[in-house]
Amino acid sequence: MNKFDKEQILHTSGVNVLKCMRCGKCSATCPSYDEMEYHPHQFVYMVEKGDIEKLMASKSIYKCLSCYACVERCPRGVEPAKVVEAVRLQVIRRQGANHLTPDDIPALLDEDLPQQAIVTAMRKYSK
Amino acid sequence: MQDVKTFRPKIVAFCCNWCSYAGADLAGTNRLNYPADVKIIRVPCSCRVNPMFILRAFQRGADGVILCGCHPGDCHYSTGNYYARRRMTLLFSMLDYLGIEKERTRVEWVSAAEGAKFAATMNEFVETVRQLGPNKRLEDLRCKK
């Protein structure tokens, strides 16, 4: 367990993972559940345990849609999406770890794709 | 001038028996820390506190005085805290006129269930008074032995 990683994630997310009461409502409401290896409640629990590396290695971090459903519906105000985002930032902030690069963009374009999609994806997937 | 870091103010806290004194007890039961500078005097109701007591405290060298009572509407005696609020408003404005900083006096409503609020209030009040330093304005040196 890397203590530094855990502290960094708690700092970046501003989330108190100890507030979680393990009800699983975040995962019940998550639209990306089936695409994820680790689910929102697991992000919260594994960060609490300090089990960060598995999360960082998982593709689950790119599947969060930032829809805030888990944030809104969590009865304890834990805000799991912020934990997912913090883990992703931990990954993409490292040199050469961008999940999406400008070179990838042209292949993804079509005539109607709004600019919003491109800038948001760049913000979420790369540094 | 005493160093702010080592200065330990004398704080007198008047607490009504029904809400605030019980709130202070709850802070104790929950082991919530606040500085030992605070000494509590139990009174039946916040309305029992005569402005004279507060003047006396300052005269005898207190650095801050806080009066705690039940929340408005919750007074055990129906209306005592309203009397206290009115009386203290007048007294504090007089003290302000005399040059006693407003921050040295305070009225706070603390219920029997608010142990955490009691401790937080005391921590904050002591810190505020500590920053102000010792109170010299009303202190009567003749009372010092």
Add this chain to the structure above:
Amino acid sequence: MQRIGVFVCWCGSNIAATVDVSAVSEALSHEPGVVFSTNYQYMCSEAGQNLIKDAVREHKLTGVVICSCSPRMHEMTFRKAVASTGLNPYMVEIANIREQCSWIHKDKAAATEKAIILGRAAIAKVHLNAPLTAGQSPVTKRALVIGGGIAGIQTALDIADAGFEVDIVEKQPTIGGKMTQIDKTFPTLDCAACILTPKMVDCAQNEKINIFAYSEVEEVKGFVGNFHVKINKKARYVDTTKCTGCGECTEKCPMKKIPNEFNLGLDNRRAIYIPFAQAVPKVATIDPDHCNMLKNGKCGLCAKVCSAGAIDYKQKDETIEREYGAIVVATGYNPIKLDQYDEFAYSQSPDVVSSLEFERLTNAAGPTGGTLLRPSDGKHPHTLVFVQCVGSRCSQEGKGKSYCSKICCMYTAKHAMLTREKYPDTEVYVFYIDVRSPGKNYDEFYRRAVEDYGVHYVKGMVGKVTPRSDGKLMVQASDLLAGEQMHIEADMVVLAAAIEPDKSARPLATMLTASMDTNDFFTEAHAKLRPVESPTAGIFLSGACQGPKDIPDTVAQAGAAASKVIGLLCKDQLTCNPCVAHADQLMCNGCSSCEKVCPYGAITYEDKEFRMPDRTTAIRRVASVNEAVCQGCGACTVACPSGAMDLKGFSNSQIMAEVDAICKM
């Protein structure tokens, strides 16, 4: 000069661990007037009390200072101990060195120093103490129970059983409360009506019990033993002495589309109605908001069909004033509104119901006659999903309740079990966070739902309910143990809504000067040792107004509250608090300042003859305090401009002596 004894308690290690108790007793032994000073492990123990008694006798003490826990804890204990030696009990002062010293400070030196100062303040005060004798006040031998649910009913029956008069005030047209709406009760599955309605009838027939239904408490004055209460009896527009409860009027009333509160709006009632067949009192009530006759003077049909001539459109609210010795609060609970939880589609689909609505849908006296049918299309549901903790254990601001509502796990198990029993063709899912079943035969009951009735308990929570046009409810939930997201096509979803205190509780608490917690539940005098008494003397708590409770707990607490009331009403006289105001008539100038601030009307004025200089006399108007009425708040002492008014036990000089002792460091 007083002869003072100082007794420092260790409270085991509670005090001794952070306060150097021998340093305290040593330091205090040098204070003026102190002739004896010691410390001991447990002053409140019998040995500790004997130590105090022996010291009082041996050293001829006239004042006692005990440095121990809060006076709220053991002041009475020590006063009694001292009184047994013949010394006046009000010669005892407590320095609180546990809750307000050892428990909150970590630094032993600072805590010890503070304990010494607190001890000095108590010694300074004791020097000025005077023996006080408590007066007596009579007790009105009648109790008031506010709220006529199972809690209020049980309390009233138990008090009446002991031979005292009881009045029940209930704001609804009938007593019975929430339990009347419930179908069966866990863990034994007796029918709620079968066990409740006989008790309601007992109340009506018991000559010691007086029911004020459709009434509310308007004003409370007085104090323990002597409460004066105003009750507003709302106009029913029906003469209850004439109405036979035949129900003819409720059949004929043309206003048919008024949501029926008793069935939670799942069906309709008329503008004149009897809530349900077993109502007590069984009389009709006209709903003034919907009655055409009352609104615009057109109709009058009910008066025409009433053979008893009971309808009285001119009836007015009536104020009743009564005296009581004790008041029991039994205002109960309500489920929370679910509009903040529409991820469960409560407001989008009639087939998403609250648990209380589900009770009505399965109750033989309910809108469907006890056959479980979907509210939307009246069809038999095959798949039911129960969601627990809807709004309970929710710390989100402005949304739910941070506490556990306690009853939901068990009633949901009951609902699930009964559904499976009656309709074996159904699939029943219960989504739970934890199943909380601590109670006699409770866990066994829940296990039966799983093991004998095949209810699917799923550890996880529902996240979203999406109603479809074909009437199916798409339930998306997490199954935490399987590690998957579930998608269930349900026919009905039942939400276990959190429960909260009734809205009438807050204003009532203000009237009674009884304290409440942040959730608006009434607080008990002591969480463990005085669970049915409010901190305000003479006010008792029964049922869910004090915290979420199921029926067995409520009935037990109702009985406990009754026994406390009976204990009070058995007394002919109550010992008054002797710490009351006292006017020094020589100093009083009769200005009436004190009278104006007294909340109890305890101060009166009398003309008294005083000797004046030169052997003359003069008649002067001076204040006089009724010691039986004075509650000792001290408002008058501060209002008095001449300093004539003082409070016994908390006199100006005593408090100033404490101030001086604290400031002299």
Add this chain to the structure above:
Amino acid sequence: MIFSYYPGCTLKNKAQDLDRYARLSAEKLGVALEELEEWQCCGGAFSMGRDEIASKLASVRALNAAKEQGRDLVTLCSACHNVLKQANDAMANDADFSLRANNYMQLAAPYRGETQVIHYLELLRDRVGFEALKKAVVKPLTGRKIAAYYGCLLLRPSKVMGMDNPENPRIMEDFLRAIGAQPVTWAMRNECCGGYAVMEDRGLAAQKSERVMDNARDMGAEAIVTACPLCLYNLKKNTLKEGRLPVLYFTELLAEALGVKD
């Protein structure tokens, strides 16, 4: 009524309709929208990392520009609204972030979240008023059954957005009623369309959009309205052709009802 206006980059390109109809309608309703000078792209998404500073500064600049003009700031695109609103909240309530951001920008006076950010829908509800809007309608959309699609960004996190009840909103439905249309009740109106994941995993986004489309159609809608260009894209381009409903910007219907649609 004069307001500062932040259109955002998509409204200058692929979502010109959203912008154009909003301006035409505003003019008709007597509302002046004055576009901020030199606004920059909000970034499309608000980074939830509390230590992300630089990526949020563009939003703060826009907010400060409105403050300097002394006007409330109107937004239209759901994403921009969400980003500006969250950035504003962080400036007002996250002391650490606010200090750092102000240190970077060295504004004439520090910005502390003073600007009020309102969405065009809130402008219609709270400033113009739906009653007044109803009176201004010349071609009511009588009988049209429309599904109001909120998506995620308009409502959540509700503690910051504060537009409406996040689980049972009514602002768009009330809007639809005001212009004479008949809103459809449907549960998926506040579920995600898949959003930016379309760039990472088109299939994932398609699945989400399909579920939304499915529910709207099932509940009897004949069209869907939205305030978000990305939602519009996903619902229009990323769903099965069969059974796909028309997806429109809400401003288009507004312009139609007000008789200013060209």
